[in-house]
Amino acid sequence: MPDVIVTDRLTKYYDRRPAVNHLDLRVPQGSVYGLLGRNGAGKTTAIKMLLGMVHADIGTAEVLGEDSSRLRPQTRARIAYLAEGHPLYRWMKVGEAVRFARAFYPAWNQPLVEQILDHFELSPKAKIRRLSNGQRAQVSLALAVAAEPELLILDDPTLGLDTVVRRDFLESLIQIIQRRARTILFSSHILGDVERVADRIGILVDGVLRVDCPTEHFKGSIRKLVLEFPGPPPQFPECVGLVGNRQVGRKLEAIVVGYGEEHRRLAESLSPRSIEVIEFNLEDAFVEYTRGPRRSLPIFVGGEPDA
């Protein structure tokens, strides 16, 4: 599968501080890529550079084979973008928003937009300013999909939505993905959402891409070792893959990436009373991974792209 998005050392500085730092990203065609990171990690800036809204200070980005800073209108028509917060013209009615968007796209699928609005029980006569956040997200999704894009770029699409609406939104997204082999890049910090739809993830930490691998690979790589001691626990020895360790009473908890025989041997060398190895779901893995001492974070960019 060719890569739909390719970035090379993509960097953006704000106030001499890198918001995105040497980002090398590859999103294969037909994949659903979840771009994760804490607030301020650089997700939105990275997405805006991919769309040519923000100019990179260093590096390049190619989207659908074109330089992202000079996307032609024909290429832009093949990319749908849902901006953070679902900005829409609040004075418009839903029907007016549809008519306005339709005017720009030759391949507009009107039956599809009507079907989606109908599914979400959104009247074309409804005023956008009277819609809830969730309903505005639904309108944005309908408008994005009706243009029949090959690539959907969604910036935190479920931000501010309640659990039920979020689930409904994601199910619609899954249907859209299944309808055609579309490529989707979406940023989020709601890990449950990412786990549900993404087959590959990237994690940005302070603007640096620290993780780029299949979702399952990431979850499987992070382990928590819980070592119980009869007295006060010692420090876990420094080793490759150690993200962090903390003492909780008589227990020592160590978070490791790429858990293996060496970690087990080191744990045993401390002579604990018991050793427990805990696996994480994506959310816990992300939390433990990103809150460790950042400079020692292991990087496992690559992984098995098609695993």
Add this chain to the structure above:
Amino acid sequence: MLRAMIAKELRETIWIALVALGVYLVATVELMGYNLESMVYMERHWIPFASGEFGSMFGTISACLAMALGFRQSIWESFRGTWPVLLHRPVRRRWVMGAKLSAGLGLYLVTAAMPILLYAGWAATPGTHASPFEWSMTLGAWQIWLAITGFYLAAFLVGIRPARWIGSRLLPLVGVGVLVVILAVNRWLIGIFILDACLVSAIFFVACSRDYS
């Protein structure tokens, strides 16, 4: 596509034009000699267009109208966070700005032409005032009308140009304001066109080179 874009712009700004028309109407009727509070007619002892009363009233209201339109069309998109929605449409950025400027300038020119036509129509009607009237006497008002397009363009530029400090942000507006007054007073028609061309070029340059973060 262009129709949809122009319709959107007009829908967002028409209320400003309507408010301005109301203000123009009140001020022009006052100049004609009708006191709107007491509903009494008092004959004015000045020559329409030649005495300068119309020019200062018209210039002030038109400058406010032009700046309100320019700001509404530019800075409002930033406030509402709608630039990404608009700029991701499959058209060139220059096209988006060009459509906005066409709608805004068109609305300004039509709205601001109304009081000139109204006052001139009244002045041309026999028996309304005791002074001569020639249509050529309206030339100065039309030159102010044209010169104030600079205010519109400068406000638009201020709205899209990123600047941290309010002083440096407003710099184009202050500079253009001084130039517009000089050009309008000295009736340098060519200077008005050159100024407008420079401002449009600056708008296109800023729109294409700035970050929409």
